[in-house]
Amino acid sequence: MPLSPDEASRFAELLEGQAEQLAGRWTELAAAGLRGRLSSAELRRQTADLQRGFQQAFAGGALDLGDDAAAELRAQLNELSSNRARQGFSATETAVSIYAFKDATRDALGDQNDAAVLRDYVAFSNFVDQAALFTFDSYVRVREAIIADQAEQLLELSTPVVKLWEGVVAVPLVGTLDSARAQVVMERLLQTLVDTGSPYAIIDITGVPAVDTQVAQHILKTVVAARLMGADCIISGIRPQIAQTIVALGIEFGDIATKASLADALRHVISQSKRSGR
Amino acid sequence: MERVPVLKIGDILLVSIQIDMEDQVALQLQEDLAERIVATGVHGVIIDISALDIVDSFVGRTIATIASVSRVLDAETVVVGMRPAVAITLVELGLSLPGIRTALNVELGIEMLGRRADRDDELFDDDDEPGQAVVTTP
Amino acid sequence: MSDESQRLRVVTDQDVVRVRQLVRTVSVAVKLSLVDQTKLVTAASELARNTLVYGGGGEVEVTRVHNERRAGIRIVFADQGPGIVDLDLALTDGYTTGGGLGLGLSGARRLVDEFAIDTEPGKGTTITIVKWCR
Numbered sequence: 001m002p003l004s005p006d007e008a009s010r011f012a013e014l015l016e017g018q019a020e021q022l023a024g025r026w027t028e029l030a031a032a033g034l035r036g037r038l039s040s041a042e043l044r045r046q047t048a049d050l051q052r053g054f055q056q057a058f059a060g061g062a063l064d065l066g067d068d069a070a071a072e073l074r075a076q077l078n079e080l081s082s083n084r085a086r087q088g089f090s091a092t093e094t095a096v097s098i099y100a101f102k103d104a105t106r107d108a109l110g111d112q113n114d115a116a117v118l119r120d121y122v123a124f125s126n127f128v129d130q131a132a133l134f135t136f137d138s139y140v141r142v143r144e145a146i147i148a149d150q151a152e153q154l155l156e157l158s159t160p161v162v163k164l165w166e167g168v169v170a171v172p173l174v175g176t177l178d179s180a181r182a183q184v185v186m187e188r189l190l191q192t193l194v195d196t197g198s199p200y201a202i203i204d205i206t207g208v209p210a211v212d213t214q215v216a217q218h219i220l221k222t223v224v225a226a227r228l229m230g231a232d233c234i235i236s237g238i239r240p241q242i243a244q245t246i247v248a249l250g251i252e253f254g255d256i257a258t259k260a261s262l263a264d265a266l267r268h269v270i271s272q273s274k275r276s277g278r
Numbered sequence: 279m280e281r282v283p284v285l286k287i288g289d290i291l292l293v294s295i296q297i298d299m300e301d302q303v304a305l306q307l308q309e310d311l312a313e314r315i316v317a318t319g320v321h322g323v324i325i326d327i328s329a330l331d332i333v334d335s336f337v338g339r340t341i342a343t344i345a346s347v348s349r350v351l352d353a354e355t356v357v358v359g360m361r362p363a364v365a366i367t368l369v370e371l372g373l374s375l376p377g378i379r380t381a382l383n384v385e386l387g388i389e390m391l392g393r394r395a396d397r398d399d400e401l402f403d404d405d406d407e408p409g410q411a412v413v414t415t416p
Numbered sequence: 417m418s419d420e421s422q423r424l425r426v427v428t429d430q431d432v433v434r435v436r437q438l439v440r441t442v443s444v445a446v447k448l449s450l451v452d453q454t455k456l457v458t459a460a461s462e463l464a465r466n467t468l469v470y471g472g473g474g475e476v477e478v479t480r481v482h483n484e485r486r487a488g489i490r491i492v493f494a495d496q497g498p499g500i501v502d503l504d505l506a507l508t509d510g511y512t513t514g515g516g517l518g519l520g521l522s523g524a525r526r527l528v529d530e531f532a533i534d535t536e537p538g539k540g541t542t543i544t545i546v547k548w549c550r
Contacts, residue, residue, distance in 0.1 A: 298433050298436060298437065299433075300429040300430055300432070300433050301429045301432070301465070302429050331440070331454065331457070332436065332454055332457045332458045332461060333458070334458050334461040334462055334465075335462060335519045335520060335523060336461075336465060361454075362451075363450050363451045363453070363454035364454060366451050366454070366455075367451070367454045367455050367458050367527065370455065370523075370526050370527055371458060371462075371519055371523035371524075371526065371527060372509055372519050372522070372523050372526070373519060373523070
């Protein structure tokens with residue numbers, strides 16, 4: 001429920017008049033929720049800024065957090081949650097910091113037994129609740145962005161394609177292969193073949209804990225695609241359990257060369273390329 | 279209608295497809311190539327598709343036919359320069375171009391055809407010492 | 417939700433090339449990955465050729481689409497040709513009535529995210545495909 005213009009201006013006045021005390025009380029309450037993980041000077045600066053944000057929003061006639069007059073405040077809340085998310089605070093801890101503003105203001109509003117004061121408090125609470133929810137939302141958004149970034153970095157990190165010998169490139173696969181990663185590996189390997197003009201590729205799966213049908217399919221498709229482009233793939237580092245799985249799943253590796261170790265694979269490739277005069 | 283040029287370099291015909299071919303252009307290329315192989319007596323054909331951003335089943339089939347026809351005319355075909363995205367798509371499409379030799383680029387393609395020519399020459403090379411047995415990995 | 421769509425008549429070989437080029441342009445605009453662009457253009461090429469060869473010509477409509485999470489492209493191939501009598505058979509790898517490899521329909525289906533086919537013998541065939549950005 002939006003505030004009335006009357007309420008907004010009254011709150012603006014209140015926040016301005018008692019700025020010092022309110023910010024101090026708010027800092028105290030918020031600090032309890034953060035268990036000392038933020039220095040009190042830092043927290044005090046944040047709450048003072050936020051309080052000014054609230055004050056200016058009310059003074060500007062904001063009746064709802066979505067109003068234009070509250071744009072500055074929304075930006076502040078956004079920044080707060082984004083900082084907290086990056087510093088590793090939880091979503092609850094972040095939102096509680098905002099909720100604490102309600103408690104800090106309660107006493108300043110006047111006698112709780114007065115019906116008018118109570119109405120004011122409810123209206124004010126509503127507004128702060130909106131702000132806290134808004135923080136929660138942007139916190140989640142920031143965290144999601146962080147997770148997506150990390151997933152991408154992981155993808156980059158975990159799929160190097162290395163040149164092993166003249167005309168031979170290798171991808172040492174490490175960790176669990178899901179469909180998305182397998183696809184990235186596949187594309188990067190094939191592109192490296194073109195860039196380096198290497199007719200041989202070794203896919204080493206020593207570091208892959210398990211191979212399911214889908215992953216096996218991706219590897220097989222990579223091998224076939226490489227052949228279409230004029231390169232040969234050898235798969236090395238198949239561990240005993242994986243060999244068992246491959247057979248149990250009925251996956252056909254067909255005429256694809258498989259070797260026990262990367263060294264065996266390299267030896268195989270070099271003798272092959274000698275034989276074909278490369 | 280546009281036509282794909284066919285260049286003769288030594289014992290090889292080089293076809294570099296640089297345009298998005300209409301089906302008719304592809305069929306025309308198939309005919310042109312067969313005629314040029316007979317007219318020039320070459321033993322190798324290189325089809326460079328590095329400029330093609332897609333190969334669909336029609337172009338794939340045309341290339342396969344060119345390779346088969348060439349073989350009958352005693353010329354070996356090597357398809358070179360297929361882009362990774364094209365290769366991945368062909369695999370998904372289910373087109374594996376069986377029986378067609380491929381190489382990463384024109385240079386490797388020429389090498390590949392050269393090796394075949396060497397083998398043919400060896401037949402007439404009487405001075406050649408019996409080659410040392412090549413030790414292969416167990 | 418969808419933006420304005422672009423239509424092309426498919427009556428000649430050249431039109432198939434135009435369909436490929438249009439789909440390529442829109443794929444780039446929607447920011448499909450290179451591999452996905454290639455898959456979609458290839459699928460469009462197969463289906464546009466089917467529209468021409470089996471449907472006796474028809475129309476292709478390319479539309480940018482969005483859902484809550486992603487952008488994508490929808491392409492509709494419509495003809496008033498003889499239709500497909502046995503759909504299951506037509507979708508089988510290697511089955512062809514036109515002397516091709518029999519990979520057009522079944523292959524195109526594997527290259528896209530959504531594939532719907534609506535056909536009635538004697539009335540014509542409409543195929544709708546969608547590819548989403550990853």
